Structure formats: structure tokens, C-alpha cells
Amino acid sequence: ADAKLWGGRFANGPSEAFQAFNDSLPFDYVLAEQDIQGSIAWADALRQVGVLTAQECNQLQQALQQLWQRLKSNPSAIAKAGDEDIHSFVERELVALVGDLGKKLHTGRSRNDQVATDLRLWCRQQVTDLTQNLSDLQQQLALLAEREIDAVIPGYTHLQRAQPVLFSHWALAYVEMLKRDLERLTDALKRLNQSPLGCGALAGTAYAIDRRQLAHQLGFDQPCLNSLDAVSDRDYVIELLSTASLSMLHLSRLTEDLIFYNSGEAGFIEMADDVTSGSSLMPQKKNPDALELVRGKTGRVTGALMAMTMTLKSLPLAYNKDLQEDKEGLFDALKHWRAALQITSQCLSGLTVNHQRCREAAQQGYANATELADYLVAKGVPFRQAHHQVGELVQLAISQRQPLEALALSQLQRVNANIREDVYEWLSLESLLSKRQALGGTSRQQVTSALKKVRQQQQIS
Ligand code: ARG
Numbered sequence: 001a002d003a004k005l006w007g008g009r010f011a012n013g014p015s016e017a018f019q020a021f022n023d024s025l026p027f028d029y030v031l032a033e034q035d036i037q038g039s040i041a042w043a044d045a046l047r048q049v050g051v052l053t054a055q056e057c058n059q060l061q062q063a064l065q066q067l068w069q070r071l072k073s074n075p076s077a078i079a080k081a082g083d084e085d086i087h088s089f090v091e092r093e094l095v096a097l098v099g100d101l102g103k104k105l106h107t108g109r110s111r112n113d114q115v116a117t118d119l120r121l122w123c124r125q126q127v128t129d130l131t132q133n134l135s136d137l138q139q140q141l142a143l144l145a146e147r148e149i150d151a152v153i154p155g156y157t158h159l160q161r162a163q164p165v166l167f168s169h170w171a172l173a174y175v176e177m178l179k180r181d182l183e184r185l186t187d188a189l190k191r192l193n194q195s196p197l198g199c200g201a202l203a204g205t206a207y208a209i210d211r212r213q214l215a216h217q218l219g220f221d222q223p224c225l226n227s228l229d230a231v232s233d234r235d236y237v238i239e240l241l242s243t244a245s246l247s248m249l250h251l252s253r254l255t256e257d258l259i260f261y262n263s264g265e266a267g268f269i270e271m272a273d274d275v276t277s278g279s280s281l282m283p284q285k286k287n288p289d290a291l292e293l294v295r296g297k298t299g300r301v302t303g304a305l306m307a308m309t310m311t312l313k314s315l316p317l318a319y320n321k322d323l324q325e326d327k328e329g330l331f332d333a334l335k336h337w338r339a340a341l342q343i344t345s346q347c348l349s350g351l352t353v354n355h356q357r358c359r360e361a362a363q364q365g366y367a368n369a370t371e372l373a374d375y376l377v378a379k380g381v382p383f384r385q386a387h388h389q390v391g392e393l394v395q396l397a398i399s400q401r402q403p404l405e406a407l408a409l410s411q412l413q414r415v416n417a418n419i420r421e422d423v424y425e426w427l428s429l430e431s432l433l434s435k436r437q438a439l440g441g442t443s444r445q446q447v448t449s450a451l452k453k454v455r456q457q458q459q460i461s
Contacts, residue, residue, distance in 0.1 A: 004084065004088070005084070005087070005088050005091065005106075005111070019084075022084065022321075023083075023084050023085065024084070024085040024086070024324050024327070025078070025079060025081060025082070025083050025084065025085050025086060025088070025089055026079050026080075027079075027327055027328050027331065028085050028086045028115075028324075028327055029075060029076065029078035029079045029086055029089070030075065030122070030331060031086050031115075031118040031119065031122055032068070032071055032075050032078055032086055032089075032090065033068060033072070033075075034117075034118040034119075034121035034122050035086050035087060035090050035114070035118050036064050036065075036067060036068045036090060037121060037218065038114060038117045038118055038121065038197060038218065039060075039064055039090065039094075039105060040061050040064050040065070041197070041214055041217045041218050042105065042109055042197065042214075043057045043060045043061050043064070043105060044057060044061075044214075044217065045197075045198070045207075045209045045210070045213075045214045046104070046105070046107055046108065046207070048209075048210065049108075049207045049208050049209060051104065051107050051108070051207065052104060056101055056104070059098055059101060060094070060098060060101060060102070060104075060105055063094055063097040063098045063102070064090075064094065066097065067090070067093050067094065067097065085111070085115075086118070087111045087114055087115065091103075091105065091106065107207070108198075108200065108205040108206060108207040108209065109197075109198075109200070109205070110199075110200050110201035110202075110231070112199075112200070112201045112202065112231040112318070112319040113196045113197055113198065113199040113200055113201070113205075113227075113230065113231055114197070115323075116196035116199075116230060116231055116233070117195060117196050117197040117218070119237070119326065119327070120192055120193070120194070120195070120196065120220075120236065121218065121219075123192055123236060123237070123240055123330075124189065124192060124193055124219070126240070126334050127185050127186075127188065127189050127192070127240075129338065130185060130334065130337065130338060130341075131182060131185055131186070133338050133341040133342060134178050134181055134182050134185070134247070134341060135182070135458070136341070136342075136345055137178060137341050137344055137345045137348075138175050138178045138179070138182075138454070138458065139458060140344075140345040140348045140349055141171045141172070141174050141175050141178070141348060142171075142172075142175060142451060142454050142455060142458065143348075143349070144168075144171050144348050144349075144351075145167075145168035145171040145172055145175075145447075145451050145454075146168070146451060148167045148168060148171075148353045149166070149168050149444075149447070149448070149451075150355060151166065151167035151168070151353045151355050151358050151359075152164050152165070152166060152167065152358055152359050152362045152429060152433065153165060153166075153167050153170065153261070153268055153358045153361065153362055154358075154361050154362045154364075154365060154367055155170075155367075155442075160365070161361070161362075161364065161365030161366075161367045162367060163367050163368075163370060163432070164362035164363075164367050164368075164429055164432060164433065164442075165442040166433065166442050166444065166447050167268075167353060167358065168447050168451065169442040169447050169450075170257070172447065172450050172451065172454065174250065174253075174254050175454055177250040177253075178247070178250065181243060181246065181247040181250065184239075184242075184243040184246070184247075185240075185243055188236065188239040188240055188243055190221070191235065191236055191239065192236040192239070192240070193219075193220050193221045194215070194220055194221060194222055194223065194224045195211070195214065195215035195218055195220035195222070195223045195224060196223075196224045196230035196231060196233075197211070197214055197215070197218065197223075198211040198214055198223065199224065199227035199230040199231055200227060200231075201231065201318075201319065202227060202228055202231055202232075202317075202318035202319060203227055203228075204227040211223040227318075228317045228318040229317075229318075231318050231319045232315070232317055232318040232319050232320070232323065234308065234312055234323060234326050237308055237326050237330050238305065238308055238309060238312065240330065240334065241301070241304050241305040241308055241329070241330060241333055242305055244301050244304075244305070244333050244334060244337040245298075245301050245302040245304075245305045245333075247337060247341075248294075248297065248298040248301045248302065248337060248340060249298060249302075251294050251295075251298065251340050251341070251344055252294065252295045252298040254344065255291040255292070255294045255295045255344065255347075256295055258271075258288070258291050258347065258351070259288050259291050259292065259295070262288050262291075262351075266361065267354060267357045268353065268354060268357060268358045268361065269351050269352065269353050269354065270351065270352050270354065271286070271288050271290075271291070271347060271350070271351055272347075272350030272351060272352075273286075274346070274350060275288070275289075275290040275291075275343065275346055275347045275350060276288055276289060276290070277289045290343050290344075290346070290347050291344075291347060293340075293343075294340045294343060294344055297336045297337075297339075297340055300332065300333065300336060301333045301336060301337055303329075304329030304330065304332060304333035305333070307325070307329045308325075308326060308329055308330070311323075311325045311326070359429070362429060363403065363429060364403065366394050366397065366398075366403070366404060368403075368404060368405070368427045368428075368429075368432055369390050369391075369394055369404065371426055371427055371431070371432050371435075372386075372390045372393065372404060372423070372426070372427060373386040373387050373389075373390045374386075374426075374435070375419070375423055375426045375427075376389060376390070376416060376418070376419075379416075379418040379419075380418075381416065381418070389415045389416050392415050393407065393411075393412065393415050396411065396415075404427055405424055405427040405428075409421060409423075
């Protein structure tokens with residue numbers, strides 16, 4: 001594997017240490033398929049400008065296809081081949097198959113436009129796959145919302161019980177977040193799906209390549225329009241990492257909620273055995289490891305975003321070897337984002353909800369205090385005054401270790417004489433929920449119709 005792509009100008013070879021430092025094959029081997037795909041298209045482009053005869057083009061394309069057939073069952077074996085990078089590897093293998101003809105393929109092309117093309121092709125496939133993973137998780141959340149439509153949990157602000165909400169309302173909140181993640185992916189694809197091929201090292205290729213046609217042949221929407229920008233732009237990497245990072249933030253909030261709901265203190269849900277693990281010391285333990293790992297992986301994904309952002313900062317035009325640092329963080333981040341989406345789906349599908357425990361908790365903590373204030377408002381009391389009076393009643397109830405609805409009518413009337421027997425109905429969980437009827441609220445009707453909309457959207461996409 002010593003056949004360097006650039007040995008002629010050098011009297012001495014690279015040191016072993018430099019070579020190990022410089023080589024990217026150990027990680028860019030994952031681009032093998034895209035590199036071969038790009039080369040097949042490039043052979044066509046060279047045929048059209050007369051650099052290759054139709055027969056030569058054919059022979060090269062067949063050899064490239066043959067090479068991929070051989071590699072695809074075990075691409076990771078490429079990593080150990082010892083070549084400088086995936087482009088050197090493919091060229092060397094090609095020459096081994098077709099001899100000197102293989103040395104014609106790099107005419108008018110640089111590894112700079114080549115690697116930029118490969119990476120964009122790779123990212124495009126990732127967007128397709130991740131779109132599916134995000135939709136799957138949305139689907140799983142919708143299923144959970146459907147299955148547990150009767151469950152009521154306390155909603156929190158400041159992690160203090162605030163007002164009861166439907167468990168399904170909670171699940172649909174994450175459907176909304178994932179919807180935005182999906183939109184960001186789709187939007188990133190617009191800028192990502194453009195072709196750098198035919199931009200050469202930096203100045204454009206000296207051959208009369210029809211770059212528009214070449215772009216379309218590779219499934220790109222259009223060619224990149226400036227050669228300097230084309231070989232050095234990695235905005236799309238940052239956009240994907242930023243989408244990944246934001247989506248992981250959403251997952252970290254979802255898993256954090258579930259970890260809390262699953263705790264002994266809350267006891268709202270129980271995670272299935274197949275996504276939990278035990279303790280080597282404490283026999284009673286059943287830990288939500290899958291959820292914690294999703295939460296934890298948010299750090300490395302955001303780390304990859306920061307790393308790429310800093311690598312691009314102040315980088316002069318055009319290609320610099322710094323850009324080789326675009327890959328490992330991206331590969332790692334997208335791999336773990338995907339794994340997190342998948343395992344979160346699995347966690348949701350197996351969890352059980354303890355309806356009784358949820359309902360009890362929703363009824364504790366004076367989560368219906370706002371209802372009592374609204375009741376007084378309905379009796380003509382200005383809200384600020386009602387708020388104050390209910391505050392007094394809450395204090396009284398706390399001192400008696402009772403919920404509001406356990407106070408006697410006479411006690412309630414001491415604070416406001418207009419309170420009547422119908423107040424107890426107002427304070428009930430169902431009455432409270434049914435009042436949250438405005439768009440986006442947690443009434444059963446609102447949640448059911450939100451769920452229906454999600455279902456419709458999922459059927460369309
Ligand atoms: N391995 C390089 C990368 O990942 C591509 C090769 C560009 N090398 C060069 N000397 N211009 O970016």
C-alpha cells in the first residue's frame with residue numbers, strides 16, 4: 001500500500017509517525033460506496049469530453065462496480081489496507097483490476113472536490129435514514145398517547161406540581177419537538193444536496209465538463225457554483241450536527257422526564273426489563289440505563305458540533321487539511337443520534353403507566369388551586385383578589401394536611417362568602433381538564449384532536 005498518489009516530487013517518504021497522523025483511511029473507509037459512485041459518474045464525464053473512449057469508460061465503470069461488490073459485505077476491512085485515504089485505496093484497487101487505464105480516472109479531478117462530493121453523498125443518505133428514525137419515534141409517541149389516553153399526571157413548573165395534564169399531552173409535546181427536528185433535516189438537505197464535483201483542487205477543472213449534468217447524474221439538485229467555496233464548504237456538516245445536537249437535547253429532556261416518572265418517588269411509570277439493568281451489589285435495583293445513556297450521549301453530539309465549528313473558524317480559502325477533521329465527529333454523532341432515537345422508541349413501546357399512582361399525584365400538591373381562583377372569578381371576584389384568597393385557603397389546607405376539596409364549605413366561606421356547594425365539582429380533576437379547551441390545551445377533546453392530526457400527518461408522509 002505504498003503507492004502514494006503524489007510521490008514524484010519527494011526524495012524521501014513520510015515518517016511513520018507523520019503517516020499515522022495524516023492517514024484518514026482508518027475512518028474515511030465508510031465513504032467507499034460514495035467514492036466509487038462518484039468515480040463512476042466522473043468516468044462518464046471524462047468520456048463526454050473525450051479523455052476516455054467509450055470502451056475505456058465502460059471498462060473502468062465495470063471494474064468500479066466489481067470492486068464495490070467485493071467490498072460491500074465487509075467495508076470495515078478496508079480500514080486496515082494501509083492506504084492514505086479512501087480515494088488512494090480505490091484508485092490502487094482499480095489499477096490492480098484494470099492496469100494503467102485506472103491511472104486515467106483522476107484526470108481533471110482532485111481529492112478536494114472528490115472528498116467534498118463523497119461526504120455530501122454520504123450525508124444525503126444519512127438524512128434519508130434519520131428522517132425515518134425520527135418519524136418512527138414520533139409514531140411510537142403517538143401510539144403511547146393513544147394507548148394511555150386515560151392517564152392524568154401532574155404537570156410541573158420548577159419541578160413543583162403545577163396543574164394536572166393528560167399523559168398523552170406530555171407525549172404529544174415531544175411529537176412537536178421531533179416535528180421541528182424533521183423540518184430542520186429537510187431544510188438542511190436543500191443546501192447539502194449540491195455537487196462540488198468538477199471544481200478540481202480549488203480553481204475549477206480544466207476540462208469542459210458539464211457539471212450540471214454530472215450533478216444530476218449523482219442525484220444532486222444542482223452543482224455548487226463557486227469552486228473555492230465548493231471544496232472548502234462544510235456548512236452542511238455543521239447544519240447536520242446542529243440538527244443532531246438540538247434533537248439530542250429534545251431526547252435528553254424526554255428521557256429525563258421518564259427517568260423521573262420511573263423513580264420510586266414518582267412511580268408514574270415502569271420501564272420494561274429489556275431496557276433496564278441491575279446492580280452488582282444491590283439486588284433490588286432496576287435502573288433505567290437506556291434512558292440515562294440517551295441523556296448522556298447528548299454531550300458527545302453537542303461536542304462534535306463545537307469541534308467542527310471551531311475547526312472551520314478562520315480557515316482560509318480554499319481546501320486545508322484541517323477539513324479532514326470533518327469526519328470522525330460527524331460519523332460518531334450521527335451514529336449515536338440514530339441509536340438514541342431507536343432505543344428511545346423501544347423504551348416507549350415497553351413502558352407501563354400506573355394510572356392510579358398518576359391520578360393520586362395529580363390530585364396532590366394543590367394542583368387545583370388555579371381552579372378555585374377561576375371559580376371565584378366566575379363569581380365576579382377580580383382575579384388578583386381571587387388569587388390572594390385562594391392562597392389563604394391553600395395555607396389553611398396545608399396546616400390541616402388536607403387537599404383543598406376536603407375543606408368544609410363553612411371554612412371556604414370564611415374567606416369568601418360567595419362560595420357554594422358547586423365548588424367541589426369545579427375542583428374535580430375532570431372538570432379541571434375539561435376547561436383546558438382552547439387550542440393546544442390539555443382537555444381530552446383537544447388532545448384527541450391533536451392526536452388525530454398527528455396520525456393524519458404520519459399517513460401522508
Ligand atoms: N483525506 C482528505 C480529507 O479527508 C482528502 C484528501 C485531500 N488531500 C489533499 N492533500 N488535498 O479531507
